[in-house]
Amino acid sequence: MLEELLTQIRACQLCAAHLPHGPRPVVRASATARLLVVGQAPGTKVHASGIPWDDQSGKRLRQWLGLTPDQFYNDAHVAIVPMGFCYPGTGKSGDLPPRPECAAHWHPQLLPHLPQVQLTLLIGNYAQKAFLGPKAKPTLTQTVEAWQEYLPQYLPLPHPSPRNIAWFKRHPWFEREVVPTLQQIVQSTLPR
Numbered sequence: 612m613l614e615e616l617l618t619q620i621r622a623c624q625l626c627a628a629h630l631p632h633g634p635r636p637v638v639r640a641s642a643t644a645r646l647l648v649v650g651q652a653p654g655t656k657v658h659a660s661g662i663p664w665d666d667q668s669g670k671r672l673r674q675w676l677g678l679t680p681d682q683f684y685n686d687a688h689v690a691i692v693p694m695g696f697c698y699p700g701t702g703k704s705g706d707l708p709p710r711p712e713c714a715a716h717w718h719p720q721l722l723p724h725l726p727q728v729q730l731t732l733l734i735g736n737y738a739q740k741a742f743l744g745p746k747a748k749p750t751l752t753q754t755v756e757a758w759q760e761y762l763p764q765y766l767p768l769p770h771p772s773p774r775n776i777a778w779f780k781r782h783p784w785f786e787r788e789v790v791p792t793l794q795q796i797v798q799s800t801l802p803r
Contacts, residue, residue: 613642613724620696620717626710629699636696637663642724644690645800647731648672649738651770652695652709663691671771672734677794678801688801690725692718694737705774709737729800730763735770743767752782758789766793 620636627634637653648664656666664672664683673683683689695709696717718741733739736751742765748754754767761767769778769785779785 613640616720616724620721623696623713623717625716626697626712629710630697631700632658632698634697635661637661638692638696638721639663639684639686640690640692640721640725641686641688643687643727644725645727645729645802646689646797647725647728648689648691648734649731649742650691650693650734651737652693652706652713653698654706655698655701658698663693668770668772671773675768675771675790675793676797678797682801690728692721692725694741714741730796731765733761733765733767735768739767752778755782755785755789762796766796768793 617638617640620638623636624634632655635653635658637657650664653663654666654668657663657669662684663669669683673680676683678689693709695713697710697713699707699710701707731742733742736754739747739751739754743754743761746761747767748757751767751769755769758767768789769775769782
């Protein structure tokens with residue numbers, strides 16, 4: 612059933628009329644995945660390649676996780692289910708937000724097929740607000756600062772985009788405190 616659902620998602624045209632570059636849903640999942648990565652939506656490079664996190668943001672994310680590309684892209688262990696499966700286009704200050712139809716339509720169908728997930732990484736404000744609901748803090752920074760409150764189920768992270776370099780410089784505690792703990796949790800969560 613999961614493979615059939617993934618086929619349906621990859622053929623989705625739900626919000627095609629709103630996508631300036633057309634639909635190209637990007638998702639990876641397996642019933643055996645233990646780590647779930649929930650980000651925003653694919654960017655232009657990912658839209659072109661069809662490979663999630665196939666850009667500089669993905670490189671930084673894999674460094675944070677302490678995973679090689681082979682480990683990160685092993686569907687049997689890591690599921691990648693963004694808030695929006697397609698590239699939403701560009702706005703005035705970067706990519707547009709993920710289309711709201713996507714998660715509302717597909718997440719309730721897809722997430723129950725991931726029963727082995729032990730840790731869900733909530734990357735960025737859209738994922739944090741959707742999954743944490745009223746438990747999310749007023750700002751992304753406050754939510755990430757409170758990361759220990761959400762364990763063991765969730766770990767909120769800032770987006771690893773190069774556009775966030777200023778955020779990383781203003782908040783050195785993130786790479787000093789959160790990243791080493793994140794790597795330990797990921798290593799203990801994924802099979803060896």
